[in-house]
Amino acid sequence: MLSRRATLGALLATPSLAMAVRAQQAEPYPSRPIRLVVPYAPGTATDLLARTLTPRYSELLGQRMVVENRAGAGGIVGAEAVAHAAPDGYTLGFAGSQTHAINVGLYRSLPYNPQTDFTPIARIAAQPMVLVVNPELPVHSVAELIALAKTRPGQLNFASTGSGTSAHLSGEALRSQAQIDIVHVPYASSGQVFTELLAGRTQLMFYPYQPLKPHIDAGRLRALATTGETRPAWLPDLPTMIESGYPSFVVIPWFALFGPAGTPQAAVDKLSSATERVLADPDLRAALAATGTEPWFAGPQALADFTAAEIARYRQVIAASGARVD
Numbered sequence: 001m002l003s004r005r006a007t008l009g010a011l012l013a014t015p016s017l018a019m020a021v022r023a024q025q026a027e028p029y030p031s032r033p034i035r036l037v038v039p040y041a042p043g044t045a046t047d048l049l050a051r052t053l054t055p056r057y058s059e060l061l062g063q064r065m066v067v068e069n070r071a072g073a074g075g076i077v078g079a080e081a082v083a084h085a086a087p088d089g090y091t092l093g094f095a096g097s098q099t100h101a102i103n104v105g106l107y108r109s110l111p112y113n114p115q116t117d118f119t120p121i122a123r124i125a126a127q128p129m130v131l132v133v134n135p136e137l138p139v140h141s142v143a144e145l146i147a148l149a150k151t152r153p154g155q156l157n158f159a160s161t162g163s164g165t166s167a168h169l170s171g172e173a174l175r176s177q178a179q180i181d182i183v184h185v186p187y188a189s190s191g192q193v194f195t196e197l198l199a200g201r202t203q204l205m206f207y208p209y210q211p212l213k214p215h216i217d218a219g220r221l222r223a224l225a226t227t228g229e230t231r232p233a234w235l236p237d238l239p240t241m242i243e244s245g246y247p248s249f250v251v252i253p254w255f256a257l258f259g260p261a262g263t264p265q266a267a268v269d270k271l272s273s274a275t276e277r278v279l280a281d282p283d284l285r286a287a288l289a290a291t292g293t294e295p296w297f298a299g300p301q302a303l304a305d306f307t308a309a310e311i312a313r314y315r316q317v318i319a320a321s322g323a324r325v326d
Contacts, residue, residue, distance in 0.1 A: 029267045030063040039078025041071040046210050049125060049255060049293060056278045061270070066096075071076045074164060074325070075099040076110065083117040087260040090266030092123055093118070094126045096255040097166065101310035105318035106164040106325050114307060116162055119263035122275035123256045123306060125288060128228030129170050129206040133222040137203050142225050142244035145204070154179035159193045159202040162186050164318070164325050167193075168253045170206035170227055172321030177246050208253070209234065209292025213239035228250040234289045250294070251317075254296060254310075258270045272299050290298070 001108050013311075036054060040046045047069060054065040059317050070078035075098045082093035086133060093099075100114040112118075130295060131142070137156075139145040160167035163186050185202050187193045190211065196202045198220055206227065215221040225241050226232060231249055241249035257269065278284060279295040298306060318324075 021055070022028065029089055029264070030061055031272055032090065033064040034061070034067050035084050036067050036094050037078050037085075037091065038067055038069050038094045039070065039075035042069050043284055045127060045210065045291075046094065046096070046255065048210075048291070049288075052284075052287060052291075053278060056281065056284060057274055060274045060277060067116050069213045074103060074106070076103060076107075076112075079109045079114075082258065083112040083260055085260045087119070087262035087264070087310070089259060089263050089271070091260065092121070092271070093258045094255065095258055097253045097310060097314075100256070100258070100307050101314045102164060102166070102169065102318070104311045105315040106323060108324075114311070115304070117261050118258040119261055119268060120300045120307065121257040121263075121268050122133070122260055122272045122300065122301040123254060123303045124275060124279065126228070126254045126296040127208045127292055127314065128226045128232055128252050128294070129166060129243070130209050130223050130238070130292075131170075131174075131204065131206050131214055131225045131227070132197075132212055132215075132216065132223050133204045133267055134197060134200045134202075135219060135222045136200050136224075139224070140222070142239075142241065142246075145224060146180060147179070150179040154183060156180075156182045157185045157202040158182050159197050159205040159217055160184065160186050161186070161190055161193055164323050166251055166253045167206050168323060169314070169317050169321060172323065173205075173249055174206075174241075174246075175315060177249055177318050206251070207230070228294075232292070232294060234292055237284060256298075256307075268300055 016105040027157035036050060038047050050067050054067055057065040071083050079093060079095055082091060103110060104114060133139060139148055158171035160171060168184060171184055197205055212221060215271045216223050223238055225239050225244050226235060227241055231240060257271060274295050279297050285295055
């Protein structure tokens with residue numbers, strides 16, 4: 001009797017359960033707030049960019065997009081959290097060149113695979129680096145810097161915020177391509193980097209433009225070149241490293257939106273479309289330019305292809321530099 005009652009109850013409940021599942025599946029996306037995991041600390045360039053964008057996403061999507069900082073291990077902690085999240089479109093990662101390209105060649109093993117554990121959604125922006133020197137160094141161009149370095153082997157130091165960062169790899173690219181002997185000095189924070197560079201204890205550095213700008217404007221640092229393929233609109237008079245005689249010298253930290261593997265296609269399509277619309281806004285583009293950031297949209301498949309190419313490219317750069325973090 002109990003068995004018959006249980007069976008009858010299950011049969012009666014089944015249509016309700018099925019209807020509930022269908023109703024949930026039929027809910028328009030998004031129907032609740034979206035968590036955007038930033039794999040770096042508050043106040044970093046990645047965090048500031050994410051917080052510039054999220055209000056615009058919230059407006060377009062009709063649901064709040066909330067930043068959650070999950071810093072640690074060069075972005076690995078936050079990226080892993082996204083890879084292991086439920087693939088429902090409500091946990092996304094604001095990641096990029098460090099987490100999805102550089103770290104692959106830098107670490108012997110990662111707790112995630114950037115190509116199989118994530119759903120690419122949209123590439124968002126890029127921040128070309130700027131090569132700066134302490135103004136006490138008697139150089140006003142890349143050519144003059146290289147010439148001086150060749151007369152002082154092992155005496156010029158280049159600063160970075162850690163081994164394997166874009167700043168470090170840019171310096172290593174300069175060292176190998178120009179065939180000069182310069183010494184890498186990594187620091188634990190950007191504050192230390194600027195203290196040492198401004199004091200002249202390190203002589204040069206590659207870094208994003210926004211934190212450099214006040215020092216460049218005040219004459220405390222001298223800009224020599226940028227690392228993008230073309231001159232950025234916000235520094236139109238500064239040559240690129242390509243123009244300075246190094247045709248393969250391109251280092252462009254980039255940012256993108258990823259979801260966990262298996263994120264529903266409807267969510268991917270909506271988020272990618274929203275990204276394209278956000279980046280088309282003239283006011284936003286002007287705000288990004290003021291921070292040395294260039295909108296650089298690409299859709300899901302283009303981002304997947306781009307990520308694969310970046311992994312291969314950075315493997316070569318890292319192998320040439322000998323950088324390794326374990």
